[in-house]
Amino acid sequence: MFEKVAEHNNAxxxxxxxxxxxxxxxxxxxxxxxxxxxxxxxxxxxxxxxTETLYREYFAHIATFNPQKAKEYEESLDxxxxxxxxxxxxxxxxxxxxxxxxxxxxxxxxxxxxLLPVGKSGYDWKEQVVGLLHDAAEDTTNDISTYTFSKVxxxxxxxxx
Numbered sequence: 740m741f742e743k744v745a746e747h748n749n750a751x752x753x754x755x756x757x758x759x760x761x762x763x764x765x766x767x768x769x770x771x772x773x774x775x776x777x778x779x780x781x782x783x784x785x786x787x788x789x790t791e792t793l794y795r796e797y798f799a800h801i802a803t804f805n806p807q808k809a810k811e812y813e814e815s816l817d818x819x820x821x822x823x824x825x826x827x828x829x830x831x832x833x834x835x836x837x838x839x840x841x842x843x844x845x846x847x848x849x850x851x852x853x854l855l856p857v858g859k860s861g862y863d864w865k866e867q868v869v870g871l872l873h874d875a876a877e878d879t880t881n882d883i884s885t886y887t888f889s890k891v892x893x894x895x896x897x898x899x900x
Contacts (some may be wrong), residue, residue, distance in 0.1 A: 740823065748783045752790055755780055759797050768804045773797070786820040823864040830868040837879045849878075 744795040756777050767773060777797055794816060802809035817823055832853050841849040849898035856872050 748883070751779050751783075752793065755797075756793055759793060759800065762797070763800050770801070770805070770808065773801075781819075784820070790821065791816070818863060827858070827864050827867045827871070830871040831855070834858070834871040834875060837875050838889075841878070 751836050755777060758773075761767070762773055777794070780794065786796065795813075797811045798812050798816075801812065835850045838850045838854065843852050845847050845852070854874065857873065858867045858871035863872045
Protein backbone atom coordinates (compact mmCIF):
# COMPACT_ATOMS: atom_id res chain seq x y z
CA MET A 740 0.00 0.00 0.00
CA PHE A 741 2.77 2.46 0.91
CA GLU A 742 4.51 1.66 -2.36
CA LYS A 743 1.48 2.89 -4.28
CA VAL A 744 1.42 6.11 -2.24
CA ALA A 745 5.14 6.64 -2.91
CA GLU A 746 4.62 5.97 -6.63
CA HIS A 747 1.77 8.48 -6.72
CA ASN A 748 3.85 11.09 -4.89
CA ASN A 749 6.81 10.57 -7.25
CA ALA A 750 4.52 10.87 -10.28
CA UNK A 751 3.08 14.10 -8.84
CA UNK A 752 6.59 15.46 -8.27
CA UNK A 753 7.62 14.65 -11.86
CA UNK A 754 4.47 16.31 -13.19
CA UNK A 755 5.07 19.45 -11.13
CA UNK A 756 8.73 19.61 -12.24
CA UNK A 757 7.50 19.66 -15.82
CA UNK A 758 4.84 22.24 -15.00
CA UNK A 759 7.28 24.58 -13.23
CA UNK A 760 9.57 24.41 -16.25
CA UNK A 761 6.56 25.27 -18.41
CA UNK A 762 5.47 28.11 -16.11
CA UNK A 763 8.93 29.61 -16.39
CA UNK A 764 9.24 29.08 -20.16
CA UNK A 765 5.86 30.68 -20.89
CA UNK A 766 6.16 33.31 -18.14
CA UNK A 767 2.89 32.09 -16.61
CA UNK A 768 1.56 34.51 -13.99
CA UNK A 769 -1.84 33.13 -13.04
CA UNK A 770 -1.26 32.16 -9.42
CA UNK A 771 -4.54 30.35 -8.90
CA UNK A 772 -3.89 28.23 -11.99
CA UNK A 773 -0.33 27.39 -10.95
CA UNK A 774 -1.24 26.83 -7.31
CA UNK A 775 -3.95 24.37 -8.32
CA UNK A 776 -1.18 22.05 -9.53
CA UNK A 777 1.50 22.85 -6.98
CA UNK A 778 -0.69 22.48 -3.89
CA UNK A 779 -0.76 18.71 -4.37
CA UNK A 780 2.94 18.55 -3.44
CA UNK A 781 2.47 20.32 -0.14
CA UNK A 782 0.88 17.29 1.52
CA UNK A 783 3.98 15.11 1.24
CA UNK A 784 6.76 17.65 1.63
CA UNK A 785 9.71 17.10 3.94
CA UNK A 786 12.43 19.60 4.73
CA UNK A 787 15.43 19.24 2.47
CA UNK A 788 13.51 17.10 -0.03
CA UNK A 789 13.27 17.39 -3.80
CA THR A 790 9.73 18.61 -3.24
CA GLU A 791 10.95 21.53 -1.12
CA THR A 792 13.58 22.36 -3.73
CA LEU A 793 10.92 22.41 -6.45
CA TYR A 794 8.64 24.60 -4.33
CA ARG A 795 11.47 27.09 -3.82
CA GLU A 796 12.11 27.10 -7.58
CA TYR A 797 8.40 27.80 -8.05
CA PHE A 798 8.59 30.67 -5.54
CA ALA A 799 11.58 32.11 -7.42
CA HIS A 800 9.43 32.18 -10.57
CA ILE A 801 6.61 33.92 -8.68
CA ALA A 802 9.11 36.48 -7.36
CA THR A 803 9.78 37.61 -10.96
CA PHE A 804 6.28 39.10 -11.18
CA ASN A 805 4.94 39.21 -7.60
CA PRO A 806 7.75 39.47 -5.02
CA GLN A 807 5.36 40.06 -2.10
CA LYS A 808 3.38 36.89 -2.81
CA ALA A 809 6.60 34.90 -3.23
CA LYS A 810 7.77 36.15 0.16
CA GLU A 811 4.45 35.18 1.76
CA TYR A 812 4.73 31.70 0.25
CA GLU A 813 8.33 31.35 1.46
CA GLU A 814 7.38 32.36 5.00
CA SER A 815 4.46 29.95 5.02
CA LEU A 816 6.66 27.10 3.82
CA ASP A 817 9.37 27.89 6.37
CA UNK A 818 6.78 27.85 9.12
CA UNK A 819 5.21 24.62 7.85
CA UNK A 820 8.58 22.90 7.76
CA UNK A 821 9.56 24.12 11.24
CA UNK A 822 12.45 26.32 10.16
CA UNK A 823 11.44 29.09 12.56
CA UNK A 824 11.64 26.90 15.68
CA UNK A 825 15.18 28.17 16.40
CA UNK A 826 13.64 31.60 17.05
CA UNK A 827 11.38 30.05 19.70
CA UNK A 828 14.37 28.37 21.36
CA UNK A 829 16.27 31.67 21.35
CA UNK A 830 13.27 33.44 22.90
CA UNK A 831 13.05 30.77 25.62
CA UNK A 832 16.76 31.18 26.33
CA UNK A 833 16.41 34.97 26.62
CA UNK A 834 13.27 34.70 28.79
CA UNK A 835 14.92 32.21 31.12
CA UNK A 836 18.00 34.41 31.43
CA UNK A 837 15.98 37.60 32.01
CA UNK A 838 13.75 36.00 34.66
CA UNK A 839 16.47 33.96 36.39
CA UNK A 840 15.77 33.73 40.11
CA UNK A 841 12.29 35.22 39.78
CA UNK A 842 9.48 33.36 41.59
CA UNK A 843 5.73 33.39 41.13
CA UNK A 844 3.28 33.98 44.01
CA UNK A 845 3.46 30.29 44.93
CA UNK A 846 7.25 30.37 45.16
CA UNK A 847 7.79 28.44 41.92
CA UNK A 848 10.33 29.33 39.25
CA UNK A 849 8.60 32.01 37.15
CA UNK A 850 9.96 30.79 33.83
CA UNK A 851 8.88 27.17 34.39
CA UNK A 852 5.55 27.90 36.03
CA UNK A 853 4.32 30.76 33.86
CA LEU A 854 6.37 31.74 30.81
CA LEU A 855 7.01 28.26 29.48
CA PRO A 856 3.34 27.16 29.61
CA VAL A 857 2.22 30.44 28.03
CA GLY A 858 4.86 30.07 25.30
CA LYS A 859 3.87 26.47 24.60
CA SER A 860 0.24 27.49 24.21
CA GLY A 861 1.05 29.62 21.16
CA TYR A 862 -0.45 28.39 17.91
CA ASP A 863 2.59 29.24 15.77
CA TRP A 864 6.20 30.31 16.34
CA LYS A 865 5.28 34.00 16.56
CA GLU A 866 2.70 33.44 19.30
CA GLN A 867 5.14 31.19 21.14
CA VAL A 868 7.82 33.90 21.10
CA VAL A 869 5.35 36.49 22.36
CA GLY A 870 4.22 34.11 25.10
CA LEU A 871 7.77 33.54 26.26
CA LEU A 872 8.79 37.21 26.24
CA HIS A 873 5.55 38.96 27.17
CA ASP A 874 6.71 39.91 30.68
CA ALA A 875 10.33 40.71 29.83
CA ALA A 876 9.94 44.48 29.55
CA GLU A 877 7.83 45.00 32.65
CA ASP A 878 8.93 42.32 35.11
CA THR A 879 12.72 42.51 34.88
CA THR A 880 15.34 45.12 35.59
CA ASN A 881 17.39 44.13 32.55
CA ASP A 882 17.68 46.30 29.50
CA ILE A 883 16.09 44.00 26.92
CA SER A 884 17.27 46.17 24.03
CA THR A 885 20.67 44.54 24.44
CA TYR A 886 19.23 41.12 23.58
CA THR A 887 18.91 40.10 19.97
CA PHE A 888 18.17 36.67 18.62
CA SER A 889 21.26 36.71 16.46
CA LYS A 890 23.49 37.18 19.51
CA VAL A 891 21.74 34.40 21.40
CA UNK A 892 21.87 32.04 18.42
CA UNK A 893 25.54 32.71 17.80
CA UNK A 894 26.39 32.19 21.47
CA UNK A 895 24.32 28.98 21.59
CA UNK A 896 26.00 27.66 18.44
CA UNK A 897 29.43 28.40 19.89
CA UNK A 898 28.54 26.53 23.10
CA UNK A 899 27.28 23.50 21.15
CA UNK A 900 30.39 23.13 18.99
